[in-house]
Amino acid sequence: MTRRSKGNGSVAAVVAGVVALSFVVCGVLLGLERAWPIARDAALGVAMDPLLVRSPDAGSIPLVEVQHGPDGTGVFRTPDDAVPVRVQVSDQGIVIDPERPLGDEPYARSILRLPATVDGVQGQAALWLVGIAGAPVAGQSLVLARVNGAKPRLMELSEVVGPDMEQVRGLSPLPVQVGAVVPVPAWGGVEGFSGQAAQRAAALERTLADTLLTAYARRDTIAAVVDLDAYLRLLAGWELLARTPAQCVWTYSPRTHRFMPVLVRAVLEADTAITAEEGLAAIVLGDPGWRAQRDALVRSGAELALAQDRFDKAWGGWMRSLSAIPAKSRVGAAMGQGAQVEASGTVRMRGAAELRRSLQERLRAITNTGTP
Amino acid sequence: MHDDHGQLAWLFHGWVEHVTLFVMMLVAVVLVCWSWNRGFRPADRGPLAPWPLLLGGYAVMLLLRHFHDGIWPAIIVGGSVLIAGIVARQGRPGVLWVLVFFIAALLGVGLNLSALMLTLTATLVLLLSARQGR
Numbered sequence: 165m166t167r168r169s170k171g172n173g174s175v176a177a178v179v180a181g182v183v184a185l186s187f188v189v190c191g192v193l194l195g196l197e198r199a200w201p202i203a204r205d206a207a208l209g210v211a212m213d214p215l216l217v218r219s220p221d222a223g224s225i226p227l228v229e230v231q232h233g234p235d236g237t238g239v240f241r242t243p244d245d246a247v248p249v250r251v252q253v254s255d256q257g258i259v260i261d262p263e264r265p266l267g268d269e270p271y272a273r274s275i276l277r278l279p280a281t282v283d284g285v286q287g288q289a290a291l292w293l294v295g296i297a298g299a300p301v302a303g304q305s306l307v308l309a310r311v312n313g314a315k316p317r318l319m320e321l322s323e324v325v326g327p328d329m330e331q332v333r334g335l336s337p338l339p340v341q342v343g344a345v346v347p348v349p350a351w352g353g354v355e356g357f358s359g360q361a362a363q364r365a366a367a368l369e370r371t372l373a374d375t376l377l378t379a380y381a382r383r384d385t386i387a388a389v390v391d392l393d394a395y396l397r398l399l400a401g402w403e404l405l406a407r408t409p410a411q412c413v414w415t416y417s418p419r420t421h422r423f424m425p426v427l428v429r430a431v432l433e434a435d436t437a438i439t440a441e442e443g444l445a446a447i448v449l450g451d452p453g454w455r456a457q458r459d460a461l462v463r464s465g466a467e468l469a470l471a472q473d474r475f476d477k478a479w480g481g482w483m484r485s486l487s488a489i490p491a492k493s494r495v496g497a498a499m500g501q502g503a504q505v506e507a508s509g510t511v512r513m514r515g516a517a518e519l520r521r522s523l524q525e526r527l528r529a530i531t532n533t534g535t536p
Numbered sequence: 537m538h539d540d541h542g543q544l545a546w547l548f549h550g551w552v553e554h555v556t557l558f559v560m561m562l563v564a565v566v567l568v569c570w571s572w573n574r575g576f577r578p579a580d581r582g583p584l585a586p587w588p589l590l591l592g593g594y595a596v597m598l599l600l601r602h603f604h605d606g607i608w609p610a611i612i613v614g615g616s617v618l619i620a621g622i623v624a625r626q627g628r629p630g631v632l633w634v635l636v637f638f639i640a641a642l643l644g645v646g647l648n649l650s651a652l653m654l655t656l657t658a659t660l661v662l663l664l665s666a667r668q669g670r
Contacts, residue, residue, distance in 0.1 A: 193544055
C-alpha cells in the first residue's frame with residue numbers, strides 16, 4: 165500500500181468514526197426507542213420514498229400538561245396555550261372543565277383518560293369508522309399527557325358530551341339534556357332527563373316493555389321519540405366494527421324533540437360479538453324497512469371508508485403518529501384487547517397490520533356482498 | 537411545548553439523511569470505479585472511490601436537493617456536467633466524472649430508481665467494454 169492510499173484510508177476511517185460517534189451520541193441523548201425510528205425513517209425517506217419520512221418530533225401527538233391541586237383547581241397547558249381549569253379525578257379519568265375551549269377543540273368539557281386499548285389506535289379508528297357511517301361521535305384526540313409533573317403517558321383527550329353538544333356542532337343554539345353512558349346498542353333509560361324529556365323517555369320505556377302492543381304502535385312511538393336516522397347510523401357503524409364493545413350517551417334535543425345517541429367510546433377487536441336481540445335495537449331491526457335502511461347504511465359506510473383510500477390514509481396517519489411514542493408511555497385501559505402489557509411495563513403492539521388487513525377485508529366483503 | 541430533545545431529533549433526522557445520501561453516492565462511485573478498474577492491470581488501477589470524484593458528486597447532489605425549484609436545477613445540472621467535462625479532459629479517471637455527475641444529478645432530483653439503473657447499466661458496460669476503448 166502506498167503512502168497516499170494509507171493517508172486516504174486514515175481520512176476515511178476518521179470520517180466513518182466521527183459519523184459513528186455522532187450516531188451513538190444521538191442514540192444516547194434521544195434514547196434508542198426514539199433514535200432508531202428517526203434514523204430508519206430518514207434513511208428510508210431518502211433512499212426509498214419521501215412519503216416514508218415521518219416527523220421526528222414525537223409524531224403529531226401533542227404533549228399536554230395538567231397541573232392541579234387537591235382543591236380541584238389547576239391549569240391545562242397545550243403546546244400553544246394555557247387555560248385555567250377545574251379538575252375532577254375519578255376512576256374513569258380526569259374530567260377537565262376549562263374556562264374556555266382547549267386549543268382548537270370546539271367543546272369545552274373534556275376527559276383525559278387512558279386509551280381504550282394499549283395500542284392506542286383502536287379507539288381512534290373505531291370512532292372514525294362509526295363517524296364515516298354518519299353517526300354522531302364524541303370528539304377525541306390522542307395526547308401525550310404529563311399530569312402533575314409525572315412522566316408523560318399516551319392518553320385520550322375526549323369530549324364529555326354535555327348540554328353544548330348541538331351548539332358545538334352548529335346544529336342548534338339550544339342546550340340538550342344528556343342521559344347516562346350505556347353500552348351500544350341499548351337505550352339509555354330515563355335517568356338524567358327531566359321535564360318533557362323525562363315524559364318522552366318514560367313513554368319509550370313503556371313501549372319497549374309492553375309486549376302486547378302491535379308492531380305499528382311500537383313503530384310509531386319509536387319514530388316519534390328516537391332520532392331514527394342517527395340511531396340507524398349508529399347501528400350501521402357498530403356493524404362495521406363487527407359489534408365490538410362500545411359505549412354511547414343518549415341526548416334529548418329540544419330542537420327535534422327526540423333522543424339521539426352519541427358514540428363516546430369503542431374498540432375494533434373483541435373476543436365475542438355483542439348481539440342486538442333485545443330492547444330498542446331488536447325492535448328497530450325487527451322492522452324490515454328499518455333493517456334494510458340500516459343495511460344500506462352499512463354498505464355505504466364501507467364504500468365511503470374504502471373510497472379514495474380513506475381508511476388506508478387515516479390508518480397510516482394514526483400509526484405514524486403512534487410510532488414515535490415510546491412504548492413505555494403506553495398503558496391501556498381494560499376495554500378491549502389488541503396489545504399485551506409485558507411484566508416490565510413495556511408494550512408490544514400485537515398485529516396492527518393484521519388488524520388493519522382484517523378490517524379492510526371486512527369492509528371489502530360488505531361492499532361486495534352488500535350485507536354485514 | 538414539545539419534548540426536551542425536539543431540536544436534536546430534527547438535527548439527527550437531517551444528519552441521517554445526509555449520511556444516507558453520501559452512502560448512496562459512495563456505493564455508486566465504488567461500483568463504477570471498480571468496473572472501470574477491471575479493465576486495467578492491477579498496477580495501473582486507481583482508487584475505488586477517488587475523493588475528488590466522490591465529494592464533487594456529493595456536492596452536486598446536495599445542491600440539487602436544496603435548490604429544487606424553478607430554473608436552478610437546470611443550471612446546476614448543466615454547470616456540473618460542464619465542469620465534469622472540463623475535469624475529465626485533464627484528470628483521471630476521465631469519463632467517470634461525467635458519468636458520476638449524471639448519477640449525482642439523478643439522485644439529487646430524487647430519481648433514485650433512474651440513478652440505480654444508470655449505475656447498473658454503466659457498471660455492465662464498463663465491465664464488458666474492451667480496455668482499448670478507454
